[in-house]
Amino acid sequence: MNIEYAVGIDIGGTHITAAIIDLASMKVIDFSLHKETFNSNLPVKEVMSIWEKVIRTSVKNSKVEAIKGLTICMPGPFDYTNGLCWIKDQSKYEHFYGLNVRYLFQGTLNLSSEFPILFENDAVCFGKGEVFKDGENLSKKVMAVTLGTGLGACFIDKGISVSTGEFVPADGEIYNLAFKDGMAEDYVSARGLLANYKTLAGKTINNGLELYNLALNGDEIAKKVFVEMGEDLAEVVIPWLKKFGADRFIIGGKIANASEFFLDAFNKRIKESGIEINVSVSTDNEIAALLGAASMLYKA
Numbered sequence: 001m002n003i004e005y006a007v008g009i010d011i012g013g014t015h016i017t018a019a020i021i022d023l024a025s026m027k028v029i030d031f032s033l034h035k036e037t038f039n040s041n042l043p044v045k046e047v048m049s050i051w052e053k054v055i056r057t058s059v060k061n062s063k064v065e066a067i068k069g070l071t072i073c074m075p076g077p078f079d080y081t082n083g084l085c086w087i088k089d090q091s092k093y094e095h096f097y098g099l100n101v102r103y104l105f106q107g108t109l110n111l112s113s114e115f116p117i118l119f120e121n122d123a124v125c126f127g128k129g130e131v132f133k134d135g136e137n138l139s140k141k142v143m144a145v146t147l148g149t150g151l152g153a154c155f156i157d158k159g160i161s162v163s164t165g166e167f168v169p170a171d172g173e174i175y176n177l178a179f180k181d182g183m184a185e186d187y188v189s190a191r192g193l194l195a196n197y198k199t200l201a202g203k204t205i206n207n208g209l210e211l212y213n214l215a216l217n218g219d220e221i222a223k224k225v226f227v228e229m230g231e232d233l234a235e236v237v238i239p240w241l242k243k244f245g246a247d248r249f250i251i252g253g254k255i256a257n258a259s260e261f262f263l264d265a266f267n268k269r270i271k272e273s274g275i276e277i278n279v280s281v282s283t284d285n286e287i288a289a290l291l292g293a294a295s296m297l298y299k300a
Contacts (some may be wrong), residue, residue, distance in 0.1 A: 005068060006069050006070070007058060008293045009290070010289040010290055011075070013075065013092035013149070015034040016050065018035075020064050022293035026295070027152045032059075032062035041093070043095055047093075052109060055070070056109075074119055078121070080120055082100070084099070102117045105117050116242065117299065124156075124172070125293045126144060127154035127155075127288075127290030127291055129295070130282055131156055137156075141248070142246065143249050144156070144159075145250065146253035147189065147252070147255035148190060148253040150175055151184055152175070153169075153175070167245070174236055179232070179235070179236055184232075190255065193211055194208070196229070197222060197225045211225065226261035230265035231269050234268075246277060248280070249278070251263075252288065
């Protein structure tokens with residue numbers, strides 16, 4: 001049997017992770033996972049040099065000789081079809097705005113224009129990866145969210161991402177849905193958590209990890225902030241869980257690590273809404289993202 005391999009790549013604001021994925025079994029090849037943190041506001045050439053090093057290290061460590069393509073999950077805004085970066089005013093990739101990242105990969109890695117270099121939204125990659133991690137999900141309707149610096153979402157029907165039509169929000173996004181005095185991401189995100197803590201406690205904290213540690217140490221206001229975020233998340237997604245007819249709901253992203261403080265509140269609101277759904281928290285966002293990226297080359 002001729003097994004084919006892809007490089008799965010997860011690119012964030014401060015990190016790049018690469019691994020070689022066996023496209024037949026949708027598994028990560030042993031020893032191939034390689035990760036580096038970096039400053040994405042470095043000049044383009046320096047960023048590409050870091051990306052090249054990570055990819056080449058991953059391929060070398062895998063001992064795989066023939067790679068079928070590069071599959072990359074990227075944060076938005078990004079033209080995933082054409083490979084154009086439209087990230088602006090987000091304190092990341094400030095030198096990449098308007099550049100064709102596919103061309104940058106071709107030049108840096110000396111690849112032909114025919115070599116597949118595919119891009120997908122990071123939240124969609126996470127959701128699709130979770131589907132491939134659990135074969136049962138391939139026959140289900142799954143909604144997945146990523147909770148972090150922003151609020152990502154995707155809707156997957158039998159392994160296929162759905163971003164148009166009356167049963168999902170525009171572009172499959174929920175971060176920009178009108179909610180309370182603003183939009184969903186103002187409340188369900190690290191930014192929302194920190195803002196709520198400042199309102200309730202009158203104190204400024206630096207990041208979500210600090211808030212999580214406060215909650216772990218018994219800070220009642222920190223706990224309350226997580227509970228309210230869980231309730232808000234439920235209010236945001238309930239209409240779309242109903243419209244999409246989701247069988248499963250998966251929560252990922254860095255804030256998912258604090259699920260002990262918000263999951264009960266989320267589940268309570270879901271139950272009160274009359275929805276019966278399997279709710280789970282991802283145990284490995286990174287592998288899910290890599291598998292989801294590689295699934296762009298997967299053929300059942």
